[in-house]
Amino acid sequence: MKPHDITADWHICFQELAPKLLLYGRQWATNSADAEDIVQMAFVRWWQRNPGGDREHVPLLYATVRTIALDVRRSDERRLRRETNSEIALPSEEAPHFDPPVEDRENALMLERAMRDLSPEQREVVTLRIWAGLTFAEIAATTGETTNTVASRYRYALNNLHRVLEPLREDLGAAPAPALA
Amino acid sequence: MNDTELENLLRSMTPVAPSPELAGRVQHDLGLVQSFREATPEAALVKKKPAQWLANIVWAGLGAAAAVVVMGAVQSQGRTNSGLVSVASISPAATAVPAAAVMPVSSTREWVEVEDMGISFATPGSPSRQMKVISVERHQWIDPRDGAEYTVEVPKQESLALPVKYQ
Incomplete structure (x- = not known):
């Protein structure tokens, strides 16, 4: 054979x-x-x-x-x-970690900076979730953590990214947040 | 910006592509593995693998044997050679492990710490600077049949005597 x-x-x-x-x-x-x-x-x-x-x-x-x-x-x-x-x-x-079109270079830099400000554990989870497209269970198996830990790191990471990126909303071209009633 | 928008924003950023050479290097490595597989007798490829526990014991035994050989060599060197110890000596561990179907990958020696012990005037007229070198020898083998990689790390401590000349 x-x-x-x-x-x-x-x-x-x-x-x-x-x-x-x-x-x-x-x-x-x-x-x-x-x-x-x-x-x-x-x-x-x-x-x-x-x-x-x-x-x-x-x-x-x-x-x-x-x-x-x-x-x-x-x-x-x-x-x-x-x-x-x-x-x-x-x-x-x-x-640089990202390869954006010319018009998005500044956005990419901002995002990269925001990502760099995350803790290594949070950054790892975000990378595996967003760019590798893994599920929380798969990320847990990859990193040797529990699914709950991974999910909570992801949540904290998104919160941190929100906090850093919110003032830059207009620059990033995101839709304005709905007005509170 | 809600979570979905943020996630979409992140996803819209394309990671930088690796250099074109990387694919060539992968091609080269896979080619090497493939040629080794083809050169390995068929019987070796289809041979039933020994039980994992047996393999573990064998590798643990080989590692222990290599460590004993190295420690013995270091001790006997220390007894017979009080002066300069050769840094480029070939470790006995490098020859102790390879098996028929295992391919050596690398053999490296890394200096972890070098400590200056000062100048010694033990021999009249030829002073020497005594250095303590702590290093780690790392030998790697790979079994191309299943991609298993084996690494043996051998820590070493040696003394070097570097001749000093005064103008």
Whole structure:
């Protein structure tokens, strides 16, 4: 029996998932190059186990990104400590996370800033919910938390985003809030 | 702005696409795995996997054996070599683990901490700076048949004696 060819049909799946995985990986990586390394390792590992790219197993892919990213970060922190001690530390990169049309660039920057102000746990849940499209149960399985914890983090995150973005409502082009009776 | 509007606003932001090279790197990795799979005898591919508990015991045993070998080597080195310890020595752990169907991925050594212990004038006329180096050796193997990855981390502590010259 010839082994299944894992080099076929991965492109479409990769094209669709890679930007979302990269966004998720950048939660932990200090720069986009490291985040790409994480995505590369995670996708290759996942595809070997799911050569068809079964949608049902996509949460596992995010969990793989998370595991690898945490490993990389642990190693980075050790390196950074060493480099800081020797005074050759490099600043982390602040490349944009979103790729909006030209007219939406400012909005994207505002949203990005608002996202950055969230706690890492809240940001992770929002990223997995909004861009990865996972359910709360899937996010809970990915992060190792309970569904209730995840749902409540999401709620707090939305509240925080509301608070930050409300004064910018007009700039963001959102409909005005209904007047209170 | 209600929750739905906010969610829609967030969804409307497209994450940045990865660099075009990333797809090439994934292609390369998958090609490597595929070629290894094809080169592996069919029997090895269809062979029934041993029970998970057995695999766990085997890997735990290999890890312990590697640790014992490394500790023994470090101790014997410490007894016989009081001067310069070679940093580029090949760890016995690197050769202890590989099995037939497991492919080595990487073997790295990371310096975790370097401590300056000061200058020693133990040998007249040739002072040396004593450095304590704490490092971690990390060896990785992958089983391309199921993507399982194995990592062994071996912490080490060594002393370096760097010759010092005064003008």
